[in-house]
Amino acid sequence: MKEIKNIIAEYHKIDFDKKKAALATVVKVRGSSYRSPGARMLITNDGRWIGSISGGCLEGDALRRAREVMQTGEPQVITYDTTAEGDSLGIGLGCNGIIDVLIQAIGEDDADNPIKRLESLVNYDNLSVIATVFRTNGTPGVAEQLWIDNNKNVHGDIRDKALRTQMSQDLLWVQENRKPEIKTYANGQLEVFFEIVEPCIDLLIFGAGFDARPVVDLAKVMGWDVTVTDECIAHIAPARFPLADQVKLCKREHVSEEIKIKPYSAAVLMSHNYEYDLQVLKRLLPTPVNYIGILGPKKRVDKMYESLEAEGFELTAEDKHRIHSPIGLDIGAETPEEIALSIITEIQAKFTNRSGGFLKYRNAPIHHRDGKEDQVFKQVFINQVIEKKSSI
Incomplete structure (x- = not known):
């Protein structure tokens, strides 16, 4: 998603009175490839581009082809065969994949401008x-x-x-x-x-302590939307979180009314205040939020479960599946920055339906394939429909 955002932002900087532009999009992959279908790069006729369609192997040729498309205005589909035997570029890439790339000219006033279309869809x-x-x-x-x-x-x-x-x-x-x-x-x-x-993932951070800042910073590197909220006014200062999209003062009892949960929301509870985290968790569980991460040891969340069940809140298997505590992937994190990396990578794995293990031990291709023609597709998170309960 960050790549699409960057392409959109760069598109709006182009002076079309002085430059021409083209968009290259990977539309089909068979076998192995660095990028999956949907990868894009925006190219201008001065030789600049943003985004990528490979790991750097195809961009130079795509630039040459894009200049042709800019001149003629006619879209082209280029097939790159990167198998060891059939390398169409003659440089022995050996990626063992065949990639189809659509290249089309982009005009500022085009009625069917695909970048403007993307801009509306990503919102x-x-x-x-x-x-x-x-x-x-x-x-x-x-x-x-x-x-x-x-x-x-x-x-x-x-x-x-x-x-x-x-x-x-x-x-x-x-x-x-x-x-x-x-x-x-x-x-x-x-x-x-x-x-x-x-x-993009909508990250909601509950608790604005010093260790929340690296979580915010890494999430923004990923191109996510980030909201930081706390009920302590001393913690809620935009200067503490300059990269956050929103810094919000919100009492725990008002979370349900003031914090919007979206289909791609992920919540991280990291206030270091047990009662605050418990009350926020209570208000998040009736929502369809797909990921709830709680900072702290396992015995802390076990105590929360006991408290909720004592109040008559029935925790389902699905509830416990979307609650992650201890939070993060097991990477041996100790410092705030390492913990932030652990948290962000776990959320990424959750929303791409991956386990987060070592790729060297994965007994399957890195990219998801259809199993019929060995075609590669970007894996999409299967967003389970979670039945809402009445709030307590």
């Missing part, structure tokens, strides 16, 4: 889906899109009524199942990338 609270045509023998053309908004309304360029209906149904299926797809239509003549665009 949704929940995920959205874009379907992009990248291989066709006729109409619709390469780079034409359909997309779905927050209210499940379908928009886009596809005018053929039957095709639009079919692709609209597939957009809804991808959104519902949270599985990016490559789909073919018109007897295989039309190939479309269905991409899930997720909002």
Whole structure:
């Protein structure tokens, strides 16, 4: 998500009276690749770019191709074969993957500007889906899109009524199942990338002590939205957390009313005050927040469970699954900075549905594959629907 944000920010800096621009997007991967479909880079005709489509292997050639696209205005799909036997660049990359990259010219006043479209979609609270045509023998053309908004309304360029209906149904299926797809239509003549665009993680930190600052700083490096809240006014000063998006004074009894929980919210309780953390936890549990991390030893959260159950609050298996305490991955963290790294990496693993273990011991490819054609897709967090309870 940070990459998309950076691309959007850089796009708005371009003086289109003096420069031309193009967007390169990975639309299909078979086998191994440094980046998954959906990776992007924004290129200008002065040789600058932001973002990436590989680990640095393909960017130079993509820059050359992008200049051609900027001149003609016609989108191109470039196939890079990085297998040892079929390296199309002649430099022996040996990544054992085949990558399709869509390159399209970007104009400030384009009605179908894909960067402006991304900008609107990333501001949704929940995920959205874009379907992009990248291989066709006729109409619709390469780079034409359909997309779905927050209210499940379908928009886009596809005018053929039957095709639009079919692709609209597939957009809804991808959104519902949270599985990016490559789909073919018109007897295989039309190939479309269905991409899930997720909002950034919304990190809510309860407790504004000195050890919260490195958590804020690392979260912002990741491109997340960050809110820091505390009920002690002495702790709540924007100067203490210059990178936070919001620093908020909020009493524990008002958490339910004043703190907005979004589908991609993660809560970290790190006040070092047992009663405060207990009361905040009590108010978070009825919400659909997917991750609740509590700083402290296991016996501390066990005591919280006992207190909640004594008050008649029934903790389900799902509740205990989304509560993480002791918080963080086991990396031997001691200092505030190390603990912050442990916390941020655990949240990242949670929202990408990964275990957080050593990759060398993973008995599966690094990137998620479909198992049919060895196609790579970005793994999307399966956001379980959590039934809300009445607050206590």
